[in-house]
Amino acid sequence: MIVAQEESRTASRHSALAEVLRQEIEAGTWAVGEKFPTEADLQSRFGVGRYTIRKALKILTEQGLIARRPKTGSVVLSDTPVTQFVHTLRDLREVTNFGRVTRFSVQQQGIVTVDADSAPDPADAGRYFRVAGPRYLFGASEPLCWSEILVPEDFQELREQMRAGHSPVYELALERYGLKLDYIAQTVAAIALSPAMARLLKAEGETAALLVTRRFVETGGRAFELTRHLYPSGRYVLATVYRER
Known part of the structure; x- marks a missing residue:
């Protein structure tokens, strides 16, 4: 479960989750080109609902870190967020x-x-x-x-x-x-x-x-x-x- 991030008054639950995952991507937990965990895997790990997971993944997508592909799942595109x-x-x-x-x-x-x-x-x-x-x-x-x-x-x-x-x-x-x-x-x-x-x-x-x-x-x-x-x-x-x- 996310604890410290959820206690922050300046971040919502999905934003806090996205920040945790971003840090892990930058640390090399998943290499560029590697398949990213599924929604079900992330739900089980963090104990949050599907809506929260999807909003967090949307943030990572907008930062250019992952690409979400129907049926095949998400793939890591970069270990550095884009500035756009x-x-x-x-x-x-x-x-x-x-x-x-x-x-x-x-x-x-x-x-x-x-x-x-x-x-x-x-x-x-x-x-x-x-x-x-x-x-x-x-x-x-x-x-x-x-x-x-x-x-x-x-x-x-x-x-x-x-x-x-x-x-x-x-x-x-x-x-x-x-x-x-x-x-x-x-x-x-x-x-x-x-x-x-x-x-x-x-x-x-x-x-x-x-x-x-x-x-x-x-x-x-x-x-x-x-x-x-x-x-x-x-x-x-x-x-x-x-x-x-």
Whole structure:
């Protein structure tokens, strides 16, 4: 059973399991090209459900460590995670899963004022508590992106956990203030990457980036969290699934 990882407030069970397996792959427990344990084997070893196993394997797949092949099982592709993040969107949970599979290193914090002209929506203008810093895939030394998280100034009870890099913040807000998530609005824009940000993200020579902005809106119509994630060119892939209704 996973014990220490499950006790962490900053990682879900499947994220903790993925981290254990990642460390074992890097240590050579399974060589590149070797068959990876089956879902049944992992369930028996860790004492968790099939859903947890599959979510953990999905993380390893997105990190480029394993390839999952129907009927033949999973194979180890690499002993080093790739720096590209593939974000597959099928439902709300997968939008917010980003906070569970990455590590947030907070370097900036404080109160900021967002005016109507710079806000994602004019209704979001106001004062916010903001934390910002680089974000990493588990086990990676190179930053994946620069992240900023803003919550309304009056959400004071969340600040300590935000300073510690707790993700996802929206879950804390829902629980602490009894809110109900209505929807998440997302925009993705191609922008120029400044030389200073390129140096900070170890992306010297890159001049383009993707800016992913999200608004978390509760049923009363208020945006209770704003996020911005800046990815240097080549580090983010957005995969969306559309189904016929």
